[in-house]
Structure formats: structure tokens, C-alpha cells
Amino acid sequence: MADALVGAGAVAAGALIGGPARFFLSQLIAKHAGEKFPWGTLAVNISGCFAMGVLASYAGAHGYSAQSPFWLLFATGGLGSYTTVSSFAFQTLALAHDGQRRTAMRYAVLSVALCISAVAAGYGLADLYA
Amino acid sequence: MIPAWKTYAAIAAGSVVGSLMRWAADLVFPLWLDPGFPWSTLFVNVAGSFIISYYAARFPAAGALARHFVMTGLCGGFTTFSTFGLGALNLLRINAGGEALAYAGLTLVGAILAVWLGDVFGRKTD
Numbered sequence: 001m002a003d004a005l006v007g008a009g010a011v012a013a014g015a016l017i018g019g020p021a022r023f024f025l026s027q028l029i030a031k032h033a034g035e036k037f038p039w040g041t042l043a044v045n046i047s048g049c050f051a052m053g054v055l056a057s058y059a060g061a062h063g064y065s066a067q068s069p070f071w072l073l074f075a076t077g078g079l080g081s082y083t084t085v086s087s088f089a090f091q092t093l094a095l096a097h098d099g100q101r102r103t104a105m106r107y108a109v110l111s112v113a114l115c116i117s118a119v120a121a122g123y124g125l126a127d128l129y130a
Numbered sequence: 131m132i133p134a135w136k137t138y139a140a141i142a143a144g145s146v147v148g149s150l151m152r153w154a155a156d157l158v159f160p161l162w163l164d165p166g167f168p169w170s171t172l173f174v175n176v177a178g179s180f181i182i183s184y185y186a187a188r189f190p191a192a193g194a195l196a197r198h199f200v201m202t203g204l205c206g207g208f209t210t211f212s213t214f215g216l217g218a219l220n221l222l223r224i225n226a227g228g229e230a231l232a233y234a235g236l237t238l239v240g241a242i243l244a245v246w247l248g249d250v251f252g253r254k255t256d
Contacts, residue, residue, distance in 0.1 A: 007153070008150060008153075011146075011149050011150055011153045012146045012149070012150060014149070015142075015145040015146045015148070015149035015150075015207050016142050016145070016146055018145060018149075018207070019141050019142055019144065019145025019146075019148075019149075019202070019203055019206055019207050020138045020141050020142050020145070022202075022206060023137075023138070023141050023198075023202055023206075024138075045211040045212070048211060048212040049211060049212050049215040049216075051212070052212035052213070052215060052216050053215075053216070053219070056216055056219075066156075072153070075212075075213070076149065076152070076153055076156070076213075077149050077153075079210075079212045079213075080149055080152060080207075080210040080212060080213050081145045081148065081149045081206065081207035081210070082212070083210050083211035083212040083213075084205070084206040084209050084210070084211060085175040085178060085179060085209035085210065085211050085214065085237070085241050086175075086178040086179045086181070086182040086201070086205035086206060086208070086209040086241075086245075087182070087201075087202070087205070087206055088211065088241070089179040089182070089183075089241040089242050089244065089245040090179070090182050090183055090186070090201075090245050092242055092245070093183060093242065093245040093246055093249065108238060108242065111211070112234055112237075112238055115211055115212075115214070115215040116215050116218050116219060116234065118215065119212070119215035119216050119218070119219045120219050120222075123219060
């Protein structure tokens with residue numbers, strides 16, 4: 001019971017920062033890069049994936065499990081809510097509805113490819129310097 | 131004009147609820163399904179994608195704060211790209227390339243199909 005409360009508190013605390021940070025950064029980037037292409041969400045997702053790779057390497061090296069308060073705070077709550085699939089998918093559909101099928105396709109493929117690469121890069125770099 | 135702190139509060143509240151729901155899925159899914167495959171993350175990403183577009187299509191007149199609570203906060207906090215990416219990498223690291231490819235494909239196709247379906251169902255008002 002106490003573990004569940006600590007866990008819920010850790011997830012909630014991470015999400016309290018992660019969600020608003022995503023909004024702040026994606027708005028900031030959209031303001032500078034324009035709103036024709038969802039650069040803001042793409043940048044948030046890529047940076048969050050890179051950080052997730054670093055975090056996974058660190059957690060592995062220090063023996064933090066998936067249900068440890070450390071992981072629940074930074075990964076499940078923080079980076080989990082910082083990144084988003086729903087906005088990504090919603091924007092992809094909006095581009096397609098707007099007659100920009102190619103851009104939609106490019107956004108979808110770019111997001112998946114760059115995000116998985118970013119996790120791998122973060123993990124590899126952190127392993128290198130650990 | 132809505133003050134910025136109210137927008138941030140709505141997003142933070144939605145994000146907390148969405149993340150707790152995602153954590154609950156992480157705890158429950160491995161009890162029924164193969165714990166070696168990230169079923170819970172696949173589920174939340176597809177379900178959250180359905181909810182965001184269903185809500186947008188069903189309640190086009192919703193206020194900015196309600197939209198931020200549900201779409202930016204709740205759906206944004208429920209779904210996660212970083213956990214998806216890590217799950218795919220973890221499958222690749224144990225040489226489960228087929229599973230990694232299936233996971234990425236199912237997430238991508240599932241999420242896009244879900245927003246499309248959410249939009250279709252959300253427009254049906256009767």
C-alpha cells in the first residue's frame with residue numbers, strides 16, 4: 001500500500017512537470033519554425049526519446065527497476081508525459097485531411113525513425129561515458 | 131484571454147491523470163499478456179490517439195481550457211513516444227528484430243487508424 005502511494009506520487013510529480021514542459025517547448029518552437037509542419041511536437045518527441053535512452057542506460061547501470069520510484073518519477077511520469085503519440089497521430093491526420101498526404105507520410109516516418117534512433121543514441125552515448 | 135497559469139494548470143492536471151492511467155495499464159497488462167512484449171504501451175498509444183480525435187470531432191465547441199485538459203494534458207500524458215522508442219530498442223537489443231518491427235508498425239498504423247476512427251465516430255452525432 002505504501003509502495004503504491006509512493007509510486008503514484010512519483011508518477012504524478014513527473015507528469016506535473018513533463019506535460020506542461022511539452023506544451024511550453026512545442027509552442028516556443030512552433031512560434032519560431034511556423035505551424036505548417038509540426039516541428040514543435042517532433043522536437044519534443046526526439047529530445048524526450050534521447051533522454052529516455054540516457055535514463056535507461058543509467059537505470060540499468062544502477063539497478064533501478066521499472067517499478068522503482070526513480071524510474072516512475074523520471075521515466076514513467078516525466079519523460080512519459082513529456083512525449084506524446086496522440087498529438088503526433090492527430091497532427092498526421094490533420095495534414096492528410098489538409099491534402100498534404102506526402103507531408104503527413106514524411107512526418108510519420110520521420111517521427112518513428114528519428115525517435116528510435118534517438119533512444120539508441122542516448123543509450124549508446126550514456127553507456128560510453130558511464 | 132485565458133491567463134497562462136490556467137492553461138498550464140489544465141495541462142498539468144490532465145497530464146497527471148493520463149500518466150497514472152498509463153502506469154495502471156503497465157501494472158495490469160503483463161498479468162494477462164506476454165510480459166516480454168510492450169502490450170500496455172501499444173494499447174495506451176492507440177487508445178489515446180482514438181480519444182484525442184474523438185473528443186475534437188465530438189466537441190468542436192469545447193472551450194480552450196477543456197481542450198487543453200483533455201487533448202494536451204490527458205491524451206498527451208496517457209500516450210508516450212519515449213516509452214515506445216525504448217520498448218522498440220529493448221526488443222532490438224535482445225535480437226527480436228521481427229517483434230521490434232511489428233511493434234513499431236502496429237504502433238504507427240494503430241495510432242493513425244485510431245485518430246481516423248475517432249474522427250469518424252466523433253462526427254456521428256446521433
